[in-house]
Amino acid sequence: MNAAPPSIAPVDSPQRAARQAEVAAALAAALPHEAILVRHEDTAAYECDGLTAYKASPLVVVLPETASQVQAVLRICHSLGCPVVARGAGTGLSGGALPHRFGVTLSLAKFNKILEIDPVGCTAVVQCGVRNLAISEAAAVHGLYYAPDPSSQIACTIGGNVAENSGGVHCLKYGLTAHNVRGVRGFTVSGDEVAFGSGALDAPGLDLMSLVLGSEGMLAVTMEVTVKLTPKPQLARCIMASFRDVESAGAAVADIIAQGIIPAGLELMDQLMTAVAEDFVHAGYDLEAAAILLCESDGTADEVAEEVERMTRVLTASGASRIEVSRDEAQRLKFWSGRKNAFPASGGISPDYMCMDSTIPRKRLAEMLRAIEAMSRKYALRCVNVFHAGDGNLHPLILFDANDPDEMRRCERFGAEILETSVHLGGTVTGEHGVGVEKLNSMCVQFSPAERERMMAVKRAFDPGELLNPGKVIPTLQRCAEYGKMHVHRGMLAFPELPRF
């Protein structure tokens, strides 16, 4: 559902066919026949991830069932100098699992067992292919859950979450994947067993796990993850607050935080998004409002009562025109249903949409939304906005028709301008969806050549031959030169003594 260059046509060169035969034959020594897919009709399902506009045909797809088979695949590919693209459920939104035309797609979907739940230590050890939500379901009997909840949590796997450092709507209070993972076990590119982190709260040496989390499968292959489980709060209630203009909604977010409140969730939808979502789920949203804030409190009954009262006071003082507090769990879920269905609802009013994922300092929100409004006019495309207001992560959805080449071009330029504006406002081009292939150009704007070169050096420290998911995340110097946009200088300011508060 995203704009992109057309996929490479599956016309095989003789060299590629020969390489395919060579790699498949070598893999046959390690895997049963049915675990190796080479025919186009068998590999077609692996051509893309959740970013369907980018497609490529993998050379070979392998479906190992045991860790020693994965290890053997890596050793074989390493000896042949063949790229390996690890893949979980394929729900990623940035093309991180896009196949390599001369590489093996390593499907880890069969590693779907929860190995251990420790209700005393509040941890779970799970295989990489376990779905995010399945962890919480299995832990529920102990009154525990796994906190990060990306909206694809029904389908996405923990291995993919590790690759992307996935977030969700509760990150502000409960953290990202990085804050909820204790250890990652897997293989290096050459098939050596490796463990990052540990069951303890730290591991000796440099914190390599921080590099692996969010590395989009470019540094190691994740096989097993130890996650932290969180005691389930006894109760959650959600406040729905309407605002007459986006500025006061943005100010309300700052006011809540300034009052020392960290809501369990804090989400903003603009008017168009609210209308689209209301039409889709009938949550009872205020269609007159320029923006709606969903503000959630969780904890014990007393704690929630205390916090909801404080939140209501702040929201009222910040100029909320209407405030409604969920009466019960059913109504709370109803409030959230529109927000959680923002993407499908947008799909209902437009043939295609492109979802952006930048993060900006919260105080720049109103400025950003005005800029997006202006871009919407400039490119003559509609755009709806949802915003993880608590942590500054913005998801503008640009509505377009991919069958109209001109709309598609305008959409791409619109998206790139949003990302560049985010960097200029002191933010980042991706908050939780990852760079993948989609945001390679924008990385040229955010990082200097020396910074990108050090990132490549980090990759080579783990993967000297650059065989794990090559071509993702870090753009080449040449690509940035062709893109032609200047890197925006960030980092240290001279004269720190000048007040900039």
Added chain:
Amino acid sequence: MIATDPVLLRLIDRIREAGSRQGALDIRGGGTKAFYGEAPCGEPLDTAELAGISVYEPSELVITARAGTPLAELEAEIGTRGQCLPFEPPRFGAGGTVGGMVAAGLSGPARASAGALRDHVLGVTLLDGRADVLTFGGQVMKNVAGYDVSRVMAGSWGVLGVICEVSLKVLPAARATATLSFECDERQALGRLHAWSAQALPLSASSWHAGRLTLRLAGAAAAVGAARNTLGGVEIAPAMAETWWVALRDHRHEFFHLGASELESGECLWRISVPAVAAPLDLPGSQFIEWGGAQRWWRSRAPAVELRDTATRAGGHATLVRAADKAAGAFTRPAEPLMRIHRSLKQAFDPAGVFNRGRLYADF
């Protein structure tokens, strides 16, 4: 703008000069953690002049400060707005800096509940061995653009570069706290801590030493009040409780003081990091438990190999913090595939080996 900053220019010159003659630089903030890890080596490279809070936005929950900013100054500044560094960084002496705090990567009593220092590092600007100014991460909470090099700087002991400026996530200080005390042995203490940590209780810190379990609750007044009533124990007066947790954080409690004669006799201070649920460790000496069982300090005369083997069997690792002789290595060495990555990273960021030679591992 960077080129005009005289302090940064001086550091760049020093690094280039040292690199050109294979020299070694010892990056120094306040020097309060010189005792921790392997011995510092090389000419001091002082970051004190690189000081000052660059940007503080209470409503963004972010503070950006230069490396030489005194930690006490930063914590005082955010304290005026009711905010804090939730990981309670230790202060082993006056004059500790923000850069030193990040480079050491140490967290205090609240670690098990609030997360570690590295969980609060949002971005870092550093000078690497080529004297390039590099910025990774940023000033926002959520950021997955590229590898998270900024968080690797946390606990790197300066071996990859000079931290120049850092952005940290801050949080509101708890509205209410209470400290409870219970008489019990080690096994009972661990059992209670494990049972409590699996419940939705506002636990904030814990310690067990010499038959006494001490527990800090922090959060909303209602939650702290309710938990205090449920858990029982004896409540410690707020001022005394504050003294206790600060003494623990900064190692001012007498347990952590090893006199010259004790060190001479071969007694050492070890930090053992294990899964919280690890059974009581069978070691000679005395113990101080923190982090719900995940951090266990030992005063022991046992040989290093015994401490390290015990920690490994329990699923963790051991650090030799204070000793007359650290020939056994201050930090545990990771397994070989990881050491290979360590060496490559060092090569990538500091090819001439200018920074903090031997500070993490003697041959590194």
